[in-house]
Amino acid sequence: MDQLSVEDVVLRYLDHLTVEKGSAANTVSSYRRDLARYAEFLDGLGRTSLTAVTEADVREFLVALRKGNPAEGAAPLADSSVARTLVAARGFHKFAAAEGVVVDDVAHAVRPPKPARRLPKALAVDEVLAILEAAGAPDHPRALRDRAMLELLYSCGARISEVTALDVDDIDTESRAVVLRGKGGKERIVPVGRPAIAAIDAYLVRGRPALVKKSTPALFLNIRGGRLSRQSAWQVLVDAAERAGVRKDVSPHTLRHSFATHLLDGGADVRVVQELLGHSSVTTTQVYTLVTVNTMREVYATAHPRAQ
Incomplete structure (x- = not known):
């Protein structure tokens, strides 16, 4: 050989x-x-x-x-x-x-280059609000669903797969909390803001009953009455961003990035954000602190008389 x-x-x-x-x-x-x-x-x-x-x-x-x-x-x-x-x-x-073709693996010690660490792209708060408003208009069952879904994505920093997998019983509108199932089936309970709860209540009362075709536990439904897919949920966001006039590349992860960045900008502890995001290591979450440091640096450079 x-x-x-x-x-x-x-x-x-x-x-x-x-x-x-x-x-x-x-x-x-x-x-x-x-x-x-x-x-x-x-x-x-x-x-x-x-x-x-x-x-x-x-x-x-x-x-x-x-x-x-x-x-x-x-x-x-x-x-x-x-x-x-x-x-x-x-x-x-x-x-x-x-296989014994060679004696030694000569490539074993040669490591591939580490990709450049890309900072998450977060939207400004007013851009997120514009997208949420655009998703809920006009007022009909699908719009109620879209608004509730996007409100929930931004309110709790969930992954799109976590939100589309939700059942009705996973969300408690009274205690304003949702059970999310992340990677590896790991569950976490995350608080949900009042605007998101209001949007979900509106969807459950006036939107979901019009979409139901047969008994299903799924929270977010498509027009055929089945569980909304990740791809369809992604398109909901893209369409809402276009109607809102947000020209940036937007994905469901953009709302997750924005959730984390806005929390840290508001003074939240990085370990709390870690738990909310469902990260197993705080190192993963700390990339968002780089975003806020960059923001502070820009503000300092433009506002401080001795910055330059």
């Missing part, structure tokens, strides 16, 4: 992904493209056999991906694309070592 060419081992690895691991067709296709790039790079180094490849070669490949090759019209890859391609190469070398 030591005399197998790089291309031969690539084919074996792709078969392994397809047959033994049952990887999706799109995943295998992506690995095929990435490993073809890798095999071409190794060929350029004169490495026709995998036994000749060293850790230095893998690191050089990483550098080449990030630099590109302008002479051949190859642009530098974004860190996310570099990471994906290197993951394919690392998996390939791990497989080759496990």
Whole structure:
């Protein structure tokens, strides 16, 4: 097996992904493209056999991906694309070592670049309010549903999957609380603001009965009486933002980001926000503190006479 060419081992690895691991067709296709790039790079180094490849070669490949090759019209890859391609190469070398094609996994110590930490994009409070108003007009069952759903998303910082999975019994309008089921089925009880409760009450009284076609526990229903899907809920928000004149890219996660940012701007403790969001680690929540620090920095730079 030591005399197998790089291309031969690539084919074996792709078969392994397809047959033994049952990887999706799109995943295998992506690995095929990435490993073809890798095999071409190794060929350029004169490495026709995998036994000749060293850790230095893998690191050089990483550098080449990030630099590109302008002479051949190859642009530098974004860190996310570099990471994906290197993951394919690392998996390939791990497989080759496990199968006895090579003695050592030379790619083991070569780590993909960490993607740049993107700050969450939060809407201004007036933009959120405009979207909520636009979702509830005109006053008919679907509009009542849309307003209640978006009010709830923003009021408790829920994920869209958590809200579309809600049943009627999961929300207590008297105590103003909702039971959310997050990742891994972990439950948390989150308070809900009065405007959201009012919107949900209006929907339950005047909206949901008109949408019900058969008995169902689902809180938010589509026009056929079934549970509203994540995709449909996403479209509700996009349409409301367009009607409100909010030109930013808006997604259900935008309301979640806005919820967290507005709480921290208002003085909320980061650990309380962590619990409300259902984050297992406060480190995940702390990214929002960077947003508020940036906001404070901008205010300081424009308002303080000795800032410049």
